[in-house]
Amino acid sequence: MKNRDPGRASGERPRREGENRDWSVVVEDGRAKTNEPVSGAVAEPEATTLRHEPHEPPRQQLPTKLFEKRTKVHNKRIDGPFRRFKWFVMFVTLAIYYGTPWIRWDRGPYAPDQAVLVDLANRRFYMFGIEIWPHEFYYVAGLLIMAALGLFLVTSAVGRAWCGYACPQTVWTDLFQHIDRFVDGDRNARMKLDAAPLGPKKIAKRTFKYTIYLVISFWTGGAWIMYFADAPTLVRDFWAGEAASAAYITVAILTLTTFTLGGFMREQVCIYMCPWPRIQTAMMDEKSLLVTYKDWRGEPRGSVKKAKKDPEKFGDCIDCLQCVAVCPTGIDIREGPQVGCITCALCIDACDKVMAEVGRPRGLIDYATLEDCEKEANGEATRPPWKALLRPRTIAYFLIWGSIGLAMLFALGVRSHVGLSVSPDRNPPYILMSDGSVRNSYTLKLRNMESRPREMEIELQGLPGALMWTDTIGREAAGRMQIKTVPADQVLAVRAYVIVPEGAETQEFSFRVTSRDEQRESVVTEARFDTPEGSE
């Protein structure tokens, strides 16, 4: 509705009778009631927000109840661009979660062919073409840091979009709410059924619904364990009763938590249990995108009928409560930004639909920054919401996030696929041979990080006159270089004996390991040769 308020057309916020009046909060029947204006708008006696009469003097009373019983949320079906986007994100995230363990990835005959696998038994993490070994845990740490920074980036750019669309609690709650709608019907039917006494129809519906909840929850727990073992084999073993007990325990715990958190606790997890909303609140500022009710445009609220009679008196909000009815956390966004708002934007869809029906412009509830809201309320020009993404903090987060990602990709690209660790025998540190020569013993661990067996040269560097043999070669074949075949994707332990002629002193030297293939990857590890002569 355009220019229904001349004050708005001129860019001034309309001032109304009673704007400067005193106001207060009072608790009646355990409910806080106030005559405080809703956000910046001035409350009118006709408006529907709970308040006591404006002429009453301020009162001070302590709350009589510190606990408020949960009101069950029966959110209404809604369609619109944000709901469709939510469908899309839900489909993609669930498909990724349930489907990923079934994706195969050929790594040859010596490594598992599951694309994403946390192989606890062999201490490996496989992710498509990347294989992370235990000594490379810093890559996992890097991924976790990137995930945290990614959340900061998303929060700084689009507020609580993670909470509204992609958080597992949101996705599973949304899924379970669709099950409610499928079994019990939409909001009114569910409220009616809830209020109805327990009878055969209600018992049948509840049984059916909880069975679907259980199947989804069990499937969720089952999908999780498949990330830790070969999925087809694990499924066979699981149903044959031959899987590890940890698998059954994990599935039982995850089934129970999904059933409880997604089926019953829902918005309470977001409002009371999750720390992330509080952290996000601290990270947001007046430039962050929020789902916002434009109170300067909507207030005072009044029905279409009342507005027709007195167009100057009412704002655009017709107080139909559709925005509250569709909200998955059951809050009223018209009360201002609040921790219960996960910014799913379903209230935008609902309100836009209402505005279209009553012939008023869309966007009474919309994505906007508080800064732009202020400007819009003052009649100043505002930026399109996407421009709110381009600001120094968001760009800084993106640059840090991107730099870590690129650094990790670079490190993965250039990393060596051979490795060597050297442990000298310490007891005794050397053996004096009958001919006066001195022998030291070492345990070498040769690492082959490729999924094929590789021949490797073990070579002595430094230590003049020294010769080396191993427990499988024998002293008669001693030389400065030995060759070993390291199985695919394995670490091979080799006992190496190094001998130097009489008169040598304690000194530093190196073992060099080089792959005997086209890559000629090599790695050098320092060691020390001990003699009775002491150090050089």
Ligand code: SF4
């Ligand atoms: S849906 Fe829009 S018009 Fe209806 S109550 Fe909510 S804000 Fe007001």
Ligand code: SF4
């Ligand atoms: S108030 Fe709107 S954006 Fe916030 S949770 Fe409810 S429906 Fe979603």
